[in-house]
Amino acid sequence: MTAPATSSLALDTAPDRTRDRSRTEDAILAAARDVLIEKGFGAWGVNAIARAAGCDKQLIYRYFGGLDGLAEALGTDVARAIETALSVAPSQPAASYAELVARLLDALVEVLRGNPLMQRIIAWELSEPNALTHSFAQARSRALADWIARLRGDLAPPANIDAPAINAVLIAAVQQMVLGSAATGNFAGLPLGDESDWNRVRLAIRSLAMAAYASGDPA
Incomplete structure (x- = not known):
């Protein structure tokens, strides 16, 4: 029996969503590093990092839980x-x-x-x-x-x-x-x-x- 089109679409796009999230997380981490090196911690905030990453600042909260989580991820890096x-x-x-x-x-x-x-x-x-x-x-x-x-x-x-x-x-x-x-x-x-x-x-x-x-x- 042929699977419904919606199931096939979900299977096809799930890896894309994973890759997109991974790319976005990498871009946010790279932006966090760049802002820190170029401008120092005085400018190290969600808005500046989001601008440098070219993404909505809500993604920083979604993927890292905010600055604390981003700092932990950067510290691990x-x-x-x-x-x-x-x-x-x-x-x-x-x-x-x-x-x-x-x-x-x-x-x-x-x-x-x-x-x-x-x-x-x-x-x-x-x-x-x-x-x-x-x-x-x-x-x-x-x-x-x-x-x-x-x-x-x-x-x-x-x-x-x-x-x-x-x-x-x-x-x-x-x-x-x-x-x-x-x-x-x-x-x-x-x-x-x-x-x-x-x-x-x-x-x-x-x-x-x-x-x-x-x-x-x-x-």
Whole structure:
């Protein structure tokens, strides 16, 4: 028996509707990234994003539930970018926890330097913490924690060393150096314009990581 025309039409158009929604969601996410990079969080609102995406702002509420949901989706997208950048396993496993941390910090320098969107997000987190920036920070923290868990194996910091505090200080240093480079091309008088400048930073960060975990004796 031949199926009614309406059933056939519904089957034919359902994939199109799915593809249209996927394209619209991608366009909204791309517009959210563009507005953030080009204009900053002061202009990051539903109306501006909808204009940049060329869609009705109601679609942002329909597909993302509003700015909170869009921030969460964008935070997940940023975290995925971090995971991708950190996904290449080194040819040799780290010989120590200090080496693992040094590699993480070196990789983080490259990830942050190459991602203006992430720089904007971190700057916003520092200047105006709120529910949206919390979503971004949580997504980024998960990506870094997953990277460490994947490569850590049996490595552990020496006894009597406050690894979470030390790692937080070192990560904050990397973030601040990258933000300073983007804003002024230097930080605390240290030039950060070319690769020779950044090689100095990499060596300094590595030295600090190796020294911090050199022994288990408390400072």
